[in-house]
Amino acid sequence: MEIKVTVKQLGKKHPVLSEQKIEINYEDSHITLQHLLQLVVQQQVEAFNAQSFELEDEDYTKTPQDHYLNILTDTGKAGFGSIYNLKKADVDKAQENVIQAFEDGMFAVFYNDEQLEDLSQTIDLSLQFTFAFIRLTFLAGSYW
Template sequence: MEIKVTVKQLGKKYPVLSEQKLDILYNDPQISLKNLLKLIVQQQVEAFNAQSFEMEDKDYLKNPSENYLNILTDTGKAGFGSIYNEKKADLQKAQDNAVLAFEDGMFAVFYNDEQLENLSGMIDLSLHHTFTFIRLTFLAGSYW
């Protein structure tokens, strides 16, 4: 089944990633949020593990072009497309981490502007609304 996903970060005017379509291995129109998170993580882990780990794919120059540098500074993350850790991602660990991160309030999930707060709550995928994932950032500071 194909779903639409947007990832945003609070405090940013534009999404970090634009709307993407993901194919998940699920055909029933009703799904729990926990199961949906696991299926999205499964799709992302499979895509990551399918990437090439050839030594010639690495960027030894680490020198971005001028127009690419602006994109890197806007997103706050410098990545040059190279994979430095050649280990494959562990699907079970990744799924457990995603569920735990949701329970700990590290990110929020919205479906058609409605926040999903319960992992066991059912979602109607037949409506074909966009899922929005918002990464939450904790503020650090003191009264001193």
């Protein structure tokens, strides 16, 4: 089944990733939030593991496109497509991490502008609304 996903970070004008469609391995129209998160992570891990890990013989300058530079500087991390860690991602560990991160409040999930707060909450995928994953950032500081 194909779902629409947007990933955002609070306080940023531009989404980290624009709306994209991803294919999850699920056919029913109703799904729990926990199962949806696990399927999305499974799809993302499989896509990551399918990327080429070829080592480059020669070091050369990689520069981002002009329109992408603003997004890179807004996120505080500039990446140029190089993969330095050659280990494949573990699907089971990544699925455990996403559930723990959701329970710890590291990100919020919205479906048609309605926040999904419970992992056992059932979602109707036949409505074909866009999912929004919002990364939450904690404020750092001191009372002194």
